[in-house]
Amino acid sequence: MMTALIPFNRKRNDLMNTGFNDFQNMLDDFFAEGWPMRRSLAGDTFKIDLQDNEKEYIVEAELPGFQKNEISLSLEEGRLQIAVKKEETKEETDKNYVHRERKFTAMTRNVFLADAASDDIKAKLTDGVLTITVPKQAKPELTKQIEIE
Template structure:
């Protein structure tokens, strides 16, 4: 299996259709390295959405994120979870000054058709953000039709 080479490596047709990382994924799979080489450029946090009879439960994996860095919004049934982090590390030792800066932001949006804007609860615990969103009461909009 180590002798396999991705087919037509120089061909760039797939990149025009949004599959640029597909080639990189194949190259990583067929490499001889045991350590996977991934690019985190397109990675984001993972979310799970569960629908119960009376509410939605949204869970987002956010390890190392503080609640001050999270912005939650519900607008017209669209729940947006955004994270903005600004990390700065400054150390001074003798003549050496070490400074690192890193800014990152990630966002996910999910559509919840009959989400209620009131009564939403969110809790961040051990890197897991859990959001409970109640559903709107569905009114019976059906009408009985009499036959003549």
């Protein structure tokens, strides 16, 4: 049935009244990237895995297509922030453009690591996976025996 291809925000009889160009645009929308609900970095955020080991945290963030210079890391009061920014443009000066697209992606994720030490944090980007190793600081003793004189 043809009405199944019509996006929900169009009236049913728009297809018959507007002609072939609108029908073609509707098909372009239908088969466009991201239809119906495909996950992507452009419309979503990146995945983070967090391991809590005895002496350190290991954070893995999936960042396919990002370079080191497009990633920013910071640790402030136990809050690890991973931010990414990417701008994609192609310069072609010998063409007469009717339509041209540019893509800009910016995302931020925060992870709270209560006993994270700010020294000796290591980060490595390999095959689109950013691995961050955050050592834990020694926990202060909360109970102390007091000697009586």
